[in-house]
Amino acid sequence: MPKVIIAPSVLASDLGNLNCECKRMMDDGADWLHMDIMDGHFVPNIVMGAPILSSVKKAVPDIFMDCHMMVTEPGRWVKDIAEAGGASYTFHLEATDEPMDVVRLIRATGMKASVAINPGTPASEISDELGNEVDMILVMTVWPGAGGQKFMKECMPKVAELRARFPHVNIEVDGGVAPKTIHYCAEAGANVIVAGTAVFAAESPRDVIAFLRNQCTA
Numbered sequence: 001m002p003k004v005i006i007a008p009s010v011l012a013s014d015l016g017n018l019n020c021e022c023k024r025m026m027d028d029g030a031d032w033l034h035m036d037i038m039d040g041h042f043v044p045n046i047v048m049g050a051p052i053l054s055s056v057k058k059a060v061p062d063i064f065m066d067c068h069m070m071v072t073e074p075g076r077w078v079k080d081i082a083e084a085g086g087a088s089y090t091f092h093l094e095a096t097d098e099p100m101d102v103v104r105l106i107r108a109t110g111m112k113a114s115v116a117i118n119p120g121t122p123a124s125e126i127s128d129e130l131g132n133e134v135d136m137i138l139v140m141t142v143w144p145g146a147g148g149q150k151f152m153k154e155c156m157p158k159v160a161e162l163r164a165r166f167p168h169v170n171i172e173v174d175g176g177v178a179p180k181t182i183h184y185c186a187e188a189g190a191n192v193i194v195a196g197t198a199v200f201a202a203e204s205p206r207d208v209i210a211f212l213r214n215q216c217t218a
């Protein structure tokens with residue numbers, strides 16, 4: 001299985017102190033920071049966009065920004081996010097009929113390319129061609145749009161199916177992942193772990209990050 005990566009979702013952070021929050025998470029052992037970008041169309045919320053990412057990247061140059069694009073026009077933001085310092089760009093399969101075109105667009109900027117599926121989208125919608133081309137597949141474990149929701153265990157068979165079909169691709173889980181639910185993700189074969197509330201609301205984010213990592217490497 002590919003390397004275990006822990007990516008706290010900044011949606012649950014003190015957004016007014018975002019630079020410090022990202023720095024703090026890296027000091028506490030985070031590998032990546034998960035940045036949720038919403039356009040108010042694909043999901044009903046708006047949080048942040050490229051200018052905010054750019055400011056974070058300037059303040060924390062070593063950061064790996066894992067950009068989760070919950071947007072209806074995935075191709076539209078590729079250039080802006082790349083210029084802002086995004087390292088990985090995840091678009092939703094539900095948002096496009098031409099996923100391979102979006103992947104090519106992302107690749108041309110030098111960013112890692114990744115595709116996400118919502119809880120209602122079967123894993124079979126990821127074609128062999130697409131799965132073998134991307135760096136990562138994100139299996140949502142909540143309906144996207146907000147932090148702090150309940151983990152959907154029923155998404156785990158999709159993680160297992162994709163891990164079996166694409167043994168060398170990163171498989172990411174996002175939504176409701178916490179010390180109580182991490183074992184489901186680890187058993188199914190996820191290796192990139194996003195956790196917002198569980199990390200930021202913890203008394204010791206460092207301990208939670210270490211715990212999540214240990215559960216996946218055990």
Ligand code: DX5
Nearest residue numbers: 144145146147148176196197
């Ligand atoms: C949901 C976002 C998630 C969210 C995770 O739309 O994509 O990244 O912030 O937060 P928790 O871990 O609190 O469910």
Ligand code: ZN
Nearest residue numbers: 034036068174
């Ligand atoms: Zn996310």
